[in-house]
Amino acid sequence: MAAGTTRRRNATERASEIREAAQEIALTRGLAAISLRSLAAHCGVSAPLITHYEPSMETLVASTFESIAEKEIAEVARHAHAPADPLDQLRALLEALADPTRDNVGEVWADAWSLGRRNDLLAAAARQSMDSWHALAIGIIGKGQDAGQFATVSPERVALVLFALVDATSAYQLVNFRSRDTRDSLVRETLEDMLDVSLS
Numbered sequence: 001m002a003a004g005t006t007r008r009r010n011a012t013e014r015a016s017e018i019r020e021a022a023q024e025i026a027l028t029r030g031l032a033a034i035s036l037r038s039l040a041a042h043c044g045v046s047a048p049l050i051t052h053y054e055p056s057m058e059t060l061v062a063s064t065f066e067s068i069a070e071k072e073i074a075e076v077a078r079h080a081h082a083p084a085d086p087l088d089q090l091r092a093l094l095e096a097l098a099d100p101t102r103d104n105v106g107e108v109w110a111d112a113w114s115l116g117r118r119n120d121l122l123a124a125a126a127r128q129s130m131d132s133w134h135a136l137a138i139g140i141i142g143k144g145q146d147a148g149q150f151a152t153v154s155p156e157r158v159a160l161v162l163f164a165l166v167d168a169t170s171a172y173q174l175v176n177f178r179s180r181d182t183r184d185s186l187v188r189e190t191l192e193d194m195l196d197v198s199l200s
Helices: 011-029 038-044 048-053 059-081 086-097 100-114 121-145 155-174 181-197
Strands: none
Touching: 011 038, 011 059, 011 100, 038 048, 038 121, 048 086, 059 086, 059 100, 059 121, 086 181, 100 121, 100 155, 121 155, 155 181
């Protein structure tokens, strides 16, 4: 290959490049910023080439969200399951959920809730990812109840309340409503009341 020339990407590489570009755009500018124009500019190619690999922007937005959400869930699950004790696992889960470095993913979630009103594939991906979050929390709470650490309440209900609060406080963060400590305390203290345990 002559010096100064660029190797042409094969089909697999190009498709991967476009998917990675969509994720980067989503995490820095939001799901709504994913478009033929933004992808073409990011990848340095023409819009028709993007269309060749991704003919449906709605499908790409949904798959992009799913990739980002499921990656986050897997990372948080590894962090939460690092301790052996269920109480410590719940503390680790809350710690990971409150991590400021995940704020950009929270913004992607906010986009998904809004855009999902008119994108059925995105709405389905959001529901699936919420099920994954709930399963993670339910598993930890169930183990804690079996060990006699948590009050006997429905793990499903606790998980629903937990992520309803996480989603709400993530939305608060977008407009700087209340302080981060206040928002985090709301989540933690609500779980403490429900499970009759100290999570501090």
